[in-house]
Amino acid sequence: MINSDTIAIYISNIAGLCRLTKFPGTLASIASLAASFLSYYFLGKAIYIFLFFIFLILGFWSINKVHRKSGRGDFQWIGIDEWIGMWLANFFLFEFDFTLTQAVVFSLMSFFVFRIIDIVKFIPPLQFINKDKNQKALPVLLDDIIAGCYAYLIVLMILNLFGFSDMYNLRYLYSSILILLPAMIANLVPPLLKMRYWNNPIHERLFGKNKTWRGFLGAIVFGTLTYLILVKYDLIAPAGNLSFAIFIGFLFSFGAIGGDLLKSFFKRKIGIRAGESWAPWDQIDYILGMMILTYPFYRYSFSQIIFLLALGGAISALVHRFGYIIKINSAKQ
Structure with missing residues (x-):
């Protein structure tokens, strides 16, 4: 009898494909490579994106169902995550006007790059995600989504x-770093401020004791000042008059610190302790918040969003690792 558990297993292992080999991730990636290429060639961009989100929803649902039945973990025979990651990696096909031969060749190159990243996991924060051997559905998917983005x-x-x-x-690369800089400064300032004033937690139960008014206000002030300096020296797109520039700088800063607070809220909700690592959200929370609030003014493209997340996430991981070494941060991230 076919039930929801059977359907979930069927989806998660790509209709049984991943049980046919000792290399299920590679086989799932090959299947996704072929399917995504056909979708690109015959169906177009809108349907390609629509299918990506359908696969994402089905992947999350099916892995959750599998975990309820068999326990948590990134089981070897689960291949829907590789399918989704490879589908995302091949999105580059819509960026240029390729000939058929070029599209085939570069799709194969995309496959090899994706598999190398997914297997070796040498790019942060993949190694941090995979430290947990009892992963829930979201980390299982994120591992390959991040590999696909890279x-x-x-x-x-x-x-x-x-x-x-x-x-x-x-x-x-240079212009991307400049766009990220106000948000990065806003994200870095709170642990560096050593003032006695406004050191009370914003809301300890919701955000933890480490999220203080001092850090919140300091992030907004220094992030906004950073944006104004960039505008003054024409290092970033001008924002009109001074009042409007202050407003945009505020959005960069508030978005960054707001993203950090929202992440902390969800960490408390799912039982992650203050200071404990939660990859990849620890690395990209401030970027997501910044982009959401400034999107109406900067209109980031898909490739820009992926690039900023990857670049900012990598920089954040390195900076926090350095902060851990010099005893500023309590977690490596």
């Missing part, structure tokens, strides 16, 4: 070298 970006940069675009170069 593969997508790496392929775009390789295509830049092949002359398909001159966008993804050092200038693009």
Whole structure:
């Protein structure tokens, strides 16, 4: 008899495909490579994106069902996560006008890049996610979604070298760092402020004792000042008059610290202690908050969003690791 548990297993192991080999992740990725290419070639961008979210929903549901029946963990025979990651990695196909041969060749390259990242897990925060052997559905999916994002970006940069675009170069990296800088400063300032004043927690039960008014206000002030300095020296797109520039700077800063607070709220909700690592959200919370509040003014493209998340997340991981070494932060992240 077919029930929801049977359907969940069927979806999670790609219709039994992942039980046919000792390399289920690779086989699932190959299947997704073929399916995503056909979707790109015959169905178009809108349906491709729609299918991605359908797979994401089905993946989350099916892995949750599997975990309820068999316990938590990223079981080897679960392949829907690799399917989703590979589907995301191949999104680069819509960025350029390829010939059929070019599309096939670069899709294969995307596959190899994705598999290397997914297997080796040398890029943060993949290694932190995989430390937990009793992962829930979301970390199981995030592992491959992040690998897919990195593969997508790496392929775009390789295509830049092949002359398909001159966008993804050092200038693009430099401008991306400048866009992130106000939010990064806002994110970095709170643990560095050593004032006696306003040191009360904003709401200890909701956000934890480490989220203080001192850090919140300091983040907004220093983040906004950073944006104003960038505008003054024409290092970032001008924002009109001074009042409007202050407003945009506030959005960058408030978005960053607001994203951090929202993450802390969810950490408390699911029982993660203050200071305990929660990858990848510890690395990208401030970027998500910043982009959400400033999107109406900056209109980030899909590739920009992925690039900023990857770049900002990597920088955040490195900075927090350094902070852990010099005893500013209590967790490595």
